[in-house]
Amino acid sequence: MNGSAPLEVWFDGSCGLCRASAAWLRRRDAAGRLTFRDSTFPEAAGHAPVSADQLATAIWVRHGDGTLAGGFEAIRALLGALPRWRWLAAVL
Secondary structure: OOOOOOOEEEOOOOOOHHHHHHHHHHHHHHHHHOOEOOOOOOOOOOOOOOHHHHHHOEEEEOOOOOOOOOOHHHHHHHHEEEEEEOHHHOOO
16 A cells, blocks of 8 residues: 555545545545546546446545555555555554
């Protein structure tokens, strides 16, 4: 888990929990390591790294090298990118 590499975060903007999670992450990303992509925005159509069904069931992260992580592994990657939360990523 590299805390300095940028991550592209894909989430379902029609999901209240997903929007709240993205907002929580944004507030803690002072270094700008995370780029958020709401899969419900028209400009995101056709660019998502996974299917609409997969986006509806989990948050997804695309690492700088193109690898994908979804669900729990995505959460670990996101926490690992936030300096004050890396300890929790390591524990998880």
